[in-house]
Amino acid sequence: MTGLIERYRDRLPFADDDPVVSLQEGSTPLVHAPRLSERVGAEVWLKIEGANPTGSFKDRGMTCAVSDAVRNGAEVVVCASTGNTAASLAAYAARAGIGGAVLVPEGKIATGKLAQSLMHGARVISLRGNFDEALALVRQVCDRQPVALVNSVNPFRLEGQKTAAFELVEELGELDALCIPVGNAGNVTAYWKGFQELGHAPACFGFQAAGAAPLVAGHPIEKPETVASAIRIGNPARWEEAMNAFTASRGQVRAVTDAQILDAYRWLARNEGVFCEPASAASVAGLLVHGAGEARRIACVLTGNGIKDPQTALEQAGAVVPCEPVLGAVEDAILGAAA
Ligand SMILES: *Cc1c(COP(=O)(O)O)cnc(C)c1O
Numbered sequence: 001m002t003g004l005i006e007r008y009r010d011r012l013p014f015a016d017d018d019p020v021v022s023l024q025e026g027s028t029p030l031v032h033a034p035r036l037s038e039r040v041g042a043e044v045w046l047k048i049e050g051a052n053p054t055g056s057f058k059d060r061g062m063t064c065a066v067s068d069a070v071r072n073g074a075e076v077v078v079c080a081s082t083g084n085t086a087a088s089l090a091a092y093a094a095r096a097g098i099g100g101a102v103l104v105p106e107g108k109i110a111t112g113k114l115a116q117s118l119m120h121g122a123r124v125i126s127l128r129g130n131f132d133e134a135l136a137l138v139r140q141v142c143d144r145q146p147v148a149l150v151n152s153v154n155p156f157r158l159e160g161q162k163t164a165a166f167e168l169v170e171e172l173g174e175l176d177a178l179c180i181p182v183g184n185a186g187n188v189t190a191y192w193k194g195f196q197e198l199g200h201a202p203a204c205f206g207f208q209a210a211g212a213a214p215l216v217a218g219h220p221i222e223k224p225e226t227v228a229s230a231i232r233i234g235n236p237a238r239w240e241e242a243m244n245a246f247t248a249s250r251g252q253v254r255a256v257t258d259a260q261i262l263d264a265y266r267w268l269a270r271n272e273g274v275f276c277e278p279a280s281a282a283s284v285a286g287l288l289v290h291g292a293g294e295a296r297r298i299a300c301v302l303t304g305n306g307i308k309d310p311q312t313a314l315e316q317a318g319a320v321v322p323c324e325p326v327l328g329a330v331e332d333a334i335l336g337a338a339a
Contacts, residue, residue: 001024001027002024002027003020003022003023003024003025003026003063004022004025004026004027004060004063004160004163005020005022005063005064005067005160006020006022007026007027007163008163008166011163011166011197012064012159012160012163013068013156013159014064014067014068018067018071019067019070019071020063020067021063021066021067021070021092021095021096022063022067022095023053023054023059023063023091023092023095024053025052025053025059025060025062025063026052026059026060026163026164026167027167028047028048028049028051028052028164028167029047029048029051030045030046030047030048030167030168030171030172030299031045031046031048031272031274032044032045032046033045033046033272033274033300034272035271035272036268036271036272036284036287036300039288040287040288040291040292040298042292042295042296042297042298043296043297043298044287044298044299044300045172045175045297045298045299045300046268046272046274046284046299046300046302047164047167047168047299047300047301047302048274048276048302049164049280049301049302049303049304050275050276050277050280050302050303050304050305050306050308051305053091054084054087054088054091054116055084055087055112055116055304055305055307055308056084056087056088056230056277056303056304056305056308057161057164057187057301057303057304058084058085058087058088059088059091059092060160060161060163060164061088061150061152061154061156061157061158061159061160061161061186061190062085062088062089062091062092062150062157062160063092063160064156064157064159064160065077065092065148065150065154065156065157065160066089066092066093066095066096066098066150067156068154068156069096069098069148069150070096070098072148074098074146074147074148075098075099075146075147076098076099076100076101076146076147076148077089077092077093077098077099077100077101077147077148077149077150078100078101078102078103078138078141078142078147078148078149078150079102079103079138079149079150079151080102080103080104080127080131080134080135080137080138080151081102081103081104081109081131081134081151082104082105082108082109082131082183082229082230082231082232082233083104083109083110083113083114083117083229083230083308084113084230084303084304084308085102085150085151085152086102086104086109086113086116086117086122086124087112087113087116087117087120087308089102089117089122089150090102090116090117090118090119090120090121090122091116091120093120093121093122094120094121094122099123100120100121100122100123101122101123101124101125101147102117102122102123102124102125103125103127103134103137103138104117104124104125104126104127104134105126105127105129105130105131105134105232106126106127106128106129107126108130108131108229108232109229110229110230110277110308110309110311110312111308111309111310111311112307112308112309112310113308113309116308130223130224130232130234131184131224131232131233131234132220132224132233132234132235135151135153135184135237138151139151139153151184151186151237152184152186152187152189152190152237152238153186153237153238157186157190158186158189158190158193159190160190161186161187161190161191161194162190162191162193162194162197163194164190164191164194164301165190165191165192165193165194165195165198165200166194166198168299169195169198169200172297172299174200174297175200175202175297175298175299176202176203176292176293176294176295176296176297176298177202177203177204177205177251177292177293177295177297177298177299178191178195178202178203178204178205178251178298178299178301179205179207179283179284179286179287179292179298179299179300179301180204180205180206180207180283180300180301180303181206181207181208181228181230181231181279181280181281181282181283181286181301181303182206182207182208182215182231182236182242182253182282183208183212183230183231183232183233183236183279184233184236184237184238185206185215185236185237185238185239185241185242186237186238187301187303188204188206188238188242188245188246189238189241189242189245191204191245191301192204192241192244192245192248192249195249201248201249202249202295202299203249203250203251203252203292203293203295204245204246204249204251205246205251205252205253205254205286205287205290205292205293206242206245206246206251206252206253206254206286207253207254207255207256207282207283207285207286207290208231208253208254208255208256208282209224209226209227209228209231209232209255209256209257209258209261209279209282210226210255210256210257210258211224211225211226211232211258212224212225212226212228212231212232212233212234213255214233214234214235214236214239215236215239215242215243215253216253216254216255220234220235221234221235222234226258226261227258227261227262227278227312228258228261228277228278228279228281228282229278229279229309230277230278230279230280230303230304231279231282250293251293252290254286254289254290256282256285256286256289256290260285260288260289261278261279261281261282261285262278262281262316263285264281264282264284264285264288265277265278265281265285265306265312265316266316266317267284268281268284268302269306274302275305275306275307275313276302276303276304276305276306277303277304277305277306277308277309277312278309278312279303279304280301280302280303280304281302283300283301283302283303284300284302287300321333321336
C-alpha cells in the first residue's frame with residue numbers, strides 16, 4: 001500500500017522530489033450494501049472513508065495540504081474545524097514534525113476527535129462561537145502571521161480529496177450517482193473535480209442537516225444546529241463551487257432531519273455492519289428519503305468512523321445486559337440474543 005500522493009502523483013501538483021507527509025491514507029474499502037440496495041431498488045455501494053488513518057476523509061486533503069506547507073517551509077499549520085479536520089491536522093503535523101493549532105467550537109466537537117487532536121499534540125483552542133466564526137477568524141490570522149491555513153479553502157485539500165473519485169471510477173467503472181453529506185462543501189467540490197478530470201459525470205446528490213442547510217435555503221444560517229456535528233456549518237466556504245457541481249451533474253442538494261440521519265445511522269450499523277458517524281449517515285438518509293433520480297448504480301460516501309462519536313452512539317444504541325457470574329444466568333442472558 002502507498003499513500004495517495006505516491007499513488008496519484010501524475011494527477012496531483014507534486015513533483016518527484018517534493019517532500020511527502022503521509023500516513024498511507026486513501027485506498028479505502030468500497031463495500032457493496034445488499035440490504036440497502038434492496039430497500040432502494042438500485043445497486044448501492046458504501047465508500048468507507050472512516051478507514052483512513054485518522055478515521056475520516058480529511059486525511060486525503062491533509063496529506064496534500066501539509067506536504068505543500070512543508071514544501072513552503074511552514075512551521076505551523078492551523079485550521080478551524082468541527083472536529084475531523086482538527087484530528088487530521090494534528091496527526092499530519094505530528095508526522096511532519098511541525099506545530100499544529102486548531103480552533104474548534106466550544107462543546108460541539110465529538111469526544112474521539114478531541115482526544116485525537118490532543119493526543120497528537122496540537123494546540124486545541126476552544127472558541128466560544130461556531131465553526132463559521134472560527135473559520136473567519138483563522139483566515140484573518142493567516143493573513144497576519146506566518147502560519148499556513150489547511151482548511152478546505154486551501155486548494156491542496158481539494159486536490160487530495162478528489163482522489164476518492166478516482167478510486168470510485170477505478171473500482172466501479174460507470175456510476176450513475178454519488179450521495180454525499182455536505183458541510184463546508186469542500187468534499188463534494190473535490191469529488192466533482194475528480195470525476196471531471198476522468199471525463200465522468202455521475203449525478204451528485206448532496207445532503208445537509210435540516211438545521212444547518214444553507215445551500216438548500218439559499219442563504220447562510222446564522223445559528224446552525226444538528227446532532228451531526230461534522231456538518232454543523234451555516235456558511236459553506238465552497239458554496240458556489242458546490243452549487244455548480246449539483247447543477248452541472250444534474251444532481252441536487254436536499255435536507256434531511258436529525259431524526260432521519262439517526263435512523264440511517266442506526267440502520268447501517270445493524271443491517272450492513274458499517275458504523276459511521278452521524279454526519280456520514282446523512283448520505284444514506286438522503287438516499288432513503290429523497291432517492292437519487294433514476295440512478296441504477298450509486299455510491300454513498302461514509303465520510304467518518306462511528307467510533308469518533310461514542311456519546312451519540314451510546315445514546316442511540318441498546319442498553320447492556322447486567323448479569324450475575326452464574327452459569328444459568330449467563331446462559332439466559334446469551335440466549336436472549338435470539339429473541
Ligand atoms: C468534514 C466532514 C463532512 C463535510 O465535508 P465538507 O467538505 O465540509 O462538505 C462530512 N462528514 C464528516 C464526517 C466530516 O468530517
